[in-house]
Amino acid sequence: MQPTIKDIAKELDINFSSVSRALNNKPGVSEETRKLVIKTAAGMGYKPNSIARGLVNRSTKTIGVILPDIINPVFGAIATGIIDTANANDYDIFLCISNWSNKKERDYIHTIQQKQVDGLIIKTVDDSNQKLFKDIQVPVIGHESWSTNINYTSVSTDNEKGGYIAAKHLINCGYRKTGIIEGPIYASAGVYRRKGFIQGFRDSGLEFDENRIFSNKYDIESGYSLARELFNSYPDTDSIFNGNDFMALGTLKYLEENNLKPGKDVGVIGFDNIGMAGLPQIKLTTIKQPKYSIGRIMINVLLDEIAIKNQGNENFPQRIMLEPKLIHRGTTCRQKTA
Amino acid sequence: MQPTIKDIAKELDINFSSVSRALNNKPGVSEETRKLVIKTAAGMGYKPNSIARGLVNRSTKTIGVILPDIINPVFGAIATGIIDTANANDYDIFLCISNWSNKKERDYIHTIQQKQVDGLIIKTVDDSNQKLFKDIQVPVIGHESWSTNINYTSVSTDNEKGGYIAAKHLINCGYRKTGIIEGPIYASAGVYRRKGFIQGFRDSGLEFDENRIFSNKYDIESGYSLARELFNSYPDTDSIFNGNDFMALGTLKYLEENNLKPGKDVGVIGFDNIGMAGLPQIKLTTIKQPKYSIGRIMINVLLDEIAIKNQGNENFPQRIMLEPKLIHRGTTCRQKTA
DNA sequence: TTGAAAGCGTTACCAT
DNA sequence: ATGGTAACGCTTTCAA
Numbered sequence: 001m002q003p004t005i006k007d008i009a010k011e012l013d014i015n016f017s018s019v020s021r022a023l024n025n026k027p028g029v030s031e032e033t034r035k036l037v038i039k040t041a042a043g044m045g046y047k048p049n050s051i052a053r054g055l056v057n058r059s060t061k062t063i064g065v066i067l068p069d070i071i072n073p074v075f076g077a078i079a080t081g082i083i084d085t086a087n088a089n090d091y092d093i094f095l096c097i098s099n100w101s102n103k104k105e106r107d108y109i110h111t112i113q114q115k116q117v118d119g120l121i122i123k124t125v126d127d128s129n130q131k132l133f134k135d136i137q138v139p140v141i142g143h144e145s146w147s148t149n150i151n152y153t154s155v156s157t158d159n160e161k162g163g164y165i166a167a168k169h170l171i172n173c174g175y176r177k178t179g180i181i182e183g184p185i186y187a188s189a190g191v192y193r194r195k196g197f198i199q200g201f202r203d204s205g206l207e208f209d210e211n212r213i214f215s216n217k218y219d220i221e222s223g224y225s226l227a228r229e230l231f232n233s234y235p236d237t238d239s240i241f242n243g244n245d246f247m248a249l250g251t252l253k254y255l256e257e258n259n260l261k262p263g264k265d266v267g268v269i270g271f272d273n274i275g276m277a278g279l280p281q282i283k284l285t286t287i288k289q290p291k292y293s294i295g296r297i298m299i300n301v302l303l304d305e306i307a308i309k310n311q312g313n314e315n316f317p318q319r320i321m322l323e324p325k326l327i328h329r330g331t332t333c334r335q336k337t338a
Numbered sequence: 339m340q341p342t343i344k345d346i347a348k349e350l351d352i353n354f355s356s357v358s359r360a361l362n363n364k365p366g367v368s369e370e371t372r373k374l375v376i377k378t379a380a381g382m383g384y385k386p387n388s389i390a391r392g393l394v395n396r397s398t399k400t401i402g403v404i405l406p407d408i409i410n411p412v413f414g415a416i417a418t419g420i421i422d423t424a425n426a427n428d429y430d431i432f433l434c435i436s437n438w439s440n441k442k443e444r445d446y447i448h449t450i451q452q453k454q455v456d457g458l459i460i461k462t463v464d465d466s467n468q469k470l471f472k473d474i475q476v477p478v479i480g481h482e483s484w485s486t487n488i489n490y491t492s493v494s495t496d497n498e499k500g501g502y503i504a505a506k507h508l509i510n511c512g513y514r515k516t517g518i519i520e521g522p523i524y525a526s527a528g529v530y531r532r533k534g535f536i537q538g539f540r541d542s543g544l545e546f547d548e549n550r551i552f553s554n555k556y557d558i559e560s561g562y563s564l565a566r567e568l569f570n571s572y573p574d575t576d577s578i579f580n581g582n583d584f585m586a587l588g589t590l591k592y593l594e595e596n597n598l599k600p601g602k603d604v605g606v607i608g609f610d611n612i613g614m615a616g617l618p619q620i621k622l623t624t625i626k627q628p629k630y631s632i633g634r635i636m637i638n639v640l641l642d643e644i645a646i647k648n649q650g651n652e653n654f655p656q657r658i659m660l661e662p663k664l665i666h667r668g669t670t671c672r673q674k675t676a
Numbered sequence: 677t678t679g680a681a682a683g684c685g686t687t688a689c690c691a692t
Numbered sequence: 693a694t695g696g697t698a699a700c701g702c703t704t705t706c707a708a
Contacts, residue, residue: 002475004701015679020703030677045473050452051392052701055684060389062453071414071613079408083435087442092449095433097421104425111430114388115400135383137340220613249617256618275409275558279587280594281619342685353695358687368693390685393700 003044011040023048054116062092063302064112066122068100072218072246073274074291075123078143081295082121089303091118100125100184100217106132113137119302126186139305139315141298144189146319153305155298155320159189160196162287162324166241166269167200167208169285169326173333175239175267176206181226181251182243183218190215190243193271197241218243223250231258239267239332245274248284252331268331283330290322297322341382349378361386392454400430401640402450404460406438410556410584411612412629413461416481419633420459427641429456438463438522438555444470451475457640464524477643477653479636482527484657491643493636493658497527498534500625500662504579504607505538505546507623507664511671513577513605516546519564519589520581521556528553528581531609535579556581561588569596577605577670583612586622590669606669621668628660635660 005023009016014033021029022037023046029037054060063086067075083093094117098105102125109132112120120136123143130150133140140152144159170178180197182190194213201208214229216222223242227250230237242248248270255262262268263285270277273288297320305315343361347354352371360367360375367375392398401424405413421431432455436443440463447470450458458474461481468488471478478490482497508516518535520528532551539546552568554560561580565588568575580586586608593600600606601623608615611626635658643653 006701016701017680017703018678020701021678024703026703028677033677047448047452049393049454049701050449051389051398051454052684053703054389055387055393055686055701056703058684069414070408070417071411073409073411073414076407076409076411076414080435080437084437092453093433095431097418099418099422110385111388114385115430116387116389220617249614253618276587276614279558279620280591282617344685354685355687355689355696356694358685359694362687364687366693371693387685390700391687393685393702394687396700 002049003041003046004049005046008037008041008044008046011044012036058116059118060116061090062094062115062117063299064094064096064108064115064117064120064122066096066098066105066108066112066120066124068098068105068123068125070097072244073276074244074272074289077291078295078298081292082299083295085296085299086303089299091299091303098125102126102128105129109133109136119306121298121302124188126184127188139302139309141302141305143294143298144187146188151317153301153318153320155294155301156189156322157289157294157324158321159192159324160199161321162271162289163193163196163198163241164200164203165196165324165326166193166271166287167197168204169328169332170239170241170267170269171200171204171206173239173267175332177212177234177236177238178208178241178267179212179214179230179234179237179239180241180243181223181230181247182213182215183222183247185215187218187243193241193243212237215243218246220246220250220253223247224253225250227251227254237266240269242268242270245270245272245277245284245286248286248331249276249282252282252284262331263333267333273327277327278329285329285332286327288325288327294322340387341379341384342387343384346375346379346382346384349382350374396454397456398454399428400432400453400455401637402432402434402446402453402455402458402460404434404436404443404446404450404458404462406436406443406461406463408435410582411614412582412610412627415629416633416636419630420637421633423634423637424641427637429637429641436463440464440466443467447471447474457644459636459640462526464522465526477640477647479640479643481632481636482525484526489655491639491656491658493632493639494527494660495627495632495662496659497530497662498537499659500609500627501531501534501536501579502538502541503534503662503664504531504609504625505535506542507666507670508577508579508605508607509539509542509544511577511605513670514544515550515572515574515576516579516605517550517552517568517572517575517577518579518581519561519568519585520551520553521560521585523553525556525581531579531581550575553581556584558584558588558591561585562591563588565589565592575604578607580606580608583608583610583615583622583624586624586669587614587620590620590622600669601671605671611665615665616667623667623670624665626663626665632660
């Protein structure tokens, strides 16, 4: 059995409240007893029970984080940003993976509340669980989800702008027969990326044929099979805007297998800029997201909201948007464009 | 404020212990009151406080998991296996990332205990923190760490065998001037992989020059720079055994930039078989690990040890080894070998 | 400075 | 079947 403060108190023949005061650097104990307590506590291998502490303090110093997957290094990077920054501020992270399942996400939203986290960071699969947020008692920060009728802060890359930049780049390269390969149709990020992309075409006086949009899951396999579908339906396709880099990797796989040279026969652009995108064998042109910063900013904003709330102040939701950036590599036209 | 069982009791003008019984499907309440309690609880939006529950039950139904990083999809896959299986058994996961830092790892070992987890799964950076395990009060499962003087179960791929297989394959391909590019020198997995690899040479009557071993971190950049170092020191290098696929990716990058064709000019073999290894642009020959299964088995064994312990039985540490498998792709000799 | 006691939300055990 | 109460380990307030 782990020793408790009562055991320490018994050992020293003092009251356990004094032990508590000593261990927490609270006033009300002589320097002498404090030193003695700390020493014997260490000797006995005492470790505070943070569950008991959480019960009385009504704060667990823990933030719940719900992410859809963890194999995609984008979320790995975001999670790392969250964890690093939280730890630096003395908070722990309770990480949950919804596996792109609405049901799992819903379950996690419930269990995480029961665990009395001090705040919640979540990237929802789509909008369907957002109604659950309104009776969460702690601050919530969303990633890639924003609508005017919700009351929590969201931080994401400016996906619409990212899509716009991608479109402009493809057009500048001279591509005209573009297809879109994207993730789940209702995924918030995808909606904005697509919107910006189509707007980019429009602003160039071009029309984008929305039949050329194919959607499935955000992984390599889906990118691969959607590329096939796209080319089967539209053999004249000269370029592809991918929902993320994983899907672009699948697209590249399809092209390779069909002897189509990316950047020459077909322009390919991704989204995220994951580590592998820069490999010389890949050289994927993509829209970079500040992944680590997204995590860092989310937790900073959340911690701030927690502090404000504890002071009894009201907070109102913000929409924080980070800058996307074109990374021009080998899978789109070679020469740099304006 | 979240309603508590006392609030429900007050509402119904019954004792809160009856509410507890009703909500937990324990005997001692009439079906009538049970239904009433459940109904009003739902109506009031009651959510059990699992922290209070944990305090009295001395079980949080939570498993702590400490992994060194999460950007490498190997750990992503392992974590997914752990989380899926734990959830299926009604356990939650408290996931921590040590970022390959001994200090962070040590801190996490402490905080995770304070959070009263029911068990711990950990992949240590190296052996230095293993002494901390002996005064952990809950079952511990290690990944890729095993020595006879420790008392916890470990599950990993048979790394020694994996290294052996890699060596045999390289030799069969006809390579003789092999270099090793590996992670931190004390990393347990690397030690066994290297040992098996050298043994493979020996068993073929060949001598492996240990000066050709270069080590750094388990990432793409390290693989890249170590490849350069290796070729600078040993320009006659004809093949490379990489500590993991990420490092192999870095090696491939170096080769590409120096116009060396993998599989033709230089044989390259990795370890893990991450998703990207199979891409046609990469086609990395590698030693496959059953990543998801590693996670699944770790949690299953842990849950078993927890159950045994709760029955008051003693458990003794096991070393569970999973089979590695050669995946022969394009970065080593083309024709299949025995 | 120290001791005593209440209370956090829950479960479990005792009466009734 | 129900009510009452102790207990989990801790922090905090109030007395002494």
